[in-house]
Amino acid sequence: MHLLKSRSIRFSVGLFLLLLLTVGGSVAAFADSGTGASVAVNAGNLSEAGPGNVSAVPVTLDGTDKTTSYDLGLTVTDARGNSAGWNLTVTSTLFDDGSGQQLANNASSINAAPAVACIGTHCTNPTNSVTYPTGVPAAATPPAPVKFFNAAANSGLGKFTITPTVTISIPANTIAGTYSSTVSVAIVSGP
Secondary structure (H helix, E strand, O other): OHHHHHHHHHHHHHHHHHHHHHHHHHHHHHHHOOOOOOOOOOOOOEEEEOOOOOOOOOOOOOOOOEEEEEEOOEEEEEOOOOOOOEEEEEEEEOOEOOOOOEOOOOOEEEOOOOEEEEOOOOOEOOOOOOOOOEEOOEEOOOOOOEEEEEEOOOOOEEEEEEEOEEEEEEOOOOOOOOOEOOEEEEEEEOO
C-alpha cells in the first residue's frame, strides 16, 4: 500500500509538470508568434490661403479723422509634422483712388492679435509672440513684408482660421473716392 501511494504521488507530480510544460510552451509559442504592425506617417505641407477680395466698412467724411476696418479670413495649415513653427507676414500697395489720390503709407495697421480657431479636433494652438499694434507697410511697389502673427516651435500644428482685423486711418482732409490696395500675405517656416 505504501508503494501504491508513492506511485500515485509521482504520477500526479509528473502529470502536473507535464501540464505546466504544456501550458508554458503554449504561452511562449503565443508570445513568439505575434505579427508586427507599422504605419508610415508622411509629412504634408505648410500653407496659407486667404480671400480674393475684401471690403472695408464705408466711411462718410464729416470734417474729422475716421477709421474703418476689414477682416482677412485666412486659413493656415501646418501638416509638416516637424514642430518647426511658422509666421505670417504682410505687405501692401498704397491705398489709391485711381486718379492720383492716395492714403499715407502708414494708413493700415493690425492693432490686436488675430482671432484663431482650430478647424477639426486635433490642433496644437499657435503660441504667438508678436507685439501689437503692427503697421502694415505700404508703398507704390509693396515694401518688405513684416511679421504680424507667429506660431512658436512645437505649436501651430493642424489647420486653423486666423482672422486679423486691419484698421485703416482716414484723415479729415481725404478726397472722397473709392481707394484700393493690394495686400499680400505669406507664410514662412520658423517662428
